[in-house]
Amino acid sequence: MGQADFRFGDASGVAVAKSKAATVDGAVAELLAQLPSDDLALILVFLSPHYDPHQFITEFTRQFDSTPVCGCTTAGELAPDGWDENSVVVLAFSRTDFSAVVRPILNLDSFRVEDGRRIGGELRHELLRVTPQVDRGNSFGLVLIDGLCRREEAVMSAIYASLDDIPVVGGSAGDGLRFEKTWVFFEGNAYTNAALLILLNTSLPFRVFKCDNFEPMPQKMVVTEADIESRTVKELNAEPAAEEYSRMVGIMDDAKLDPFSFASHPVLVRVGGSYYARSIQRVEPDGSLHFFCAIDEGMVLTAATSRSLVGSTQDVFAQTQDQIGEVSLYIGFECLLRRLDAEQHQLARDMSELYRENRVVGFHTYGEQFGSMHVNQTFTGVAIGRRQA
Numbered sequence: 001m002g003q004a005d006f007r008f009g010d011a012s013g014v015a016v017a018k019s020k021a022a023t024v025d026g027a028v029a030e031l032l033a034q035l036p037s038d039d040l041a042l043i044l045v046f047l048s049p050h051y052d053p054h055q056f057i058t059e060f061t062r063q064f065d066s067t068p069v070c071g072c073t074t075a076g077e078l079a080p081d082g083w084d085e086n087s088v089v090v091l092a093f094s095r096t097d098f099s100a101v102v103r104p105i106l107n108l109d110s111f112r113v114e115d116g117r118r119i120g121g122e123l124r125h126e127l128l129r130v131t132p133q134v135d136r137g138n139s140f141g142l143v144l145i146d147g148l149c150r151r152e153e154a155v156m157s158a159i160y161a162s163l164d165d166i167p168v169v170g171g172s173a174g175d176g177l178r179f180e181k182t183w184v185f186f187e188g189n190a191y192t193n194a195a196l197l198i199l200l201n202t203s204l205p206f207r208v209f210k211c212d213n214f215e216p217m218p219q220k221m222v223v224t225e226a227d228i229e230s231r232t233v234k235e236l237n238a239e240p241a242a243e244e245y246s247r248m249v250g251i252m253d254d255a256k257l258d259p260f261s262f263a264s265h266p267v268l269v270r271v272g273g274s275y276y277a278r279s280i281q282r283v284e285p286d287g288s289l290h291f292f293c294a295i296d297e298g299m300v301l302t303a304a305t306s307r308s309l310v311g312s313t314q315d316v317f318a319q320t321q322d323q324i325g326e327v328s329l330y331i332g333f334e335c336l337l338r339r340l341d342a343e344q345h346q347l348a349r350d351m352s353e354l355y356r357e358n359r360v361v362g363f364h365t366y367g368e369q370f371g372s373m374h375v376n377q378t379f380t381g382v383a384i385g386r387r388q389a
Contacts, residue, residue: 045057072184072196116162120163143171146183153294153373161372169368174365184196204386327384
């Protein structure tokens with residue numbers, strides 16, 4: 001796979017590379033052949049759990065002494081040639097068009113709100129030291145976080161409050177469909193129970209976006225018993241959770257509940273006048289439901305009906321182009337459940353081709369970040385426009 005296949009032109013400010021080599025050594029060699037070696041502000045790595053995360057990030061980072069190398073493991077890759085698995089995708093940001101600063105947030109099990117606010121404020125001031133002006137018109141943030149840490153809401157709320165309205169998007173690291181352990185990468189090491197905050201300043205036009213394809217229905221479910229810490233709902237409407245969920249969304253036999261069921265039938269919560277998906281990860285043997293996002297007793301969940309997955313995504317691409325002109329690439333964070341929903345409805349090929357045509361690169365996630373929110377079953381990210389002639 002040659003360099004010309006995966007670079008979107010000098011006007012984008014970002015070079016993109018991909019490898020599906022069978023070994024870490026082979027993948028590193030293929031990626032290096034496709035990427036520039038200097039004058040880089042930041043490198044992002046989205047790595048399939050097919051590869052050993054420690055070996056890969058150690059060997060790959062060693063090739064870039066003066067450039068921050070960040071990233072995470074995935075539940076699938078958004079590659080230059082469409083949706084993929086068992087691959088690694090890399091984005092390299094040029095110093096001509098970007099300035100970048102990065103800060104890890106470690107030991108998330110002891111994370112406090114004041115920690116997030118301090119880190120966000122310090123990183124914003126660090127970016128100010130290397131660029132003349134930092135505001136929502138020329139800067140954005142990316143957050144990569146352990147997809148199994150159960151601290152996304154607290155981290156996002158704290159960080160966003162410290163950034164003076166700089167827009168933030170991101171994704172929760174994945175582990176395929178295994179849900180065992182996810183990793184984020186920083187300075188040649190792979191960390192679990194951790195997050196990364198990345199702030200970028202750019203001279204290029206950009207737009208952050210969020211896309212989903214669900215509308216609320218009249219059916220409501222109240223969380224009447226839950227284990228908040230583990231994100232497990234035991235009762236909905238004072239009935240066993242899996243049984244009541246199945247009845248409310250029209251699945252007749254709760255024994256059939258699986259990731260494809262949850263992908264097609266998310267539930268929504270209303271926050272600030274807008275609805276956000278709260279997706280279910282799995283059904284437990286006792287009939288309780290384990291969620292990807294935070295839940296609480298008394299929370300009202302709304303059943304959802306779906307709109308066209310392809311059509312709603314096309315609408316976002318069109319709106320983005322109307323706002324910033326021609327888009328050189330989309331850095332995308334897409335929920336694993338959107339991919340499973342597309343596969344179940346025989347739309348995976350159409351979605352993959354749509355992403356290839358619109359130059360979407362990124363990864364499938366265990367959850368998405370948008371502003372101060374941690375959300376599910378969405379496609380979020382940032383669109384990067386072209387350098388003006």
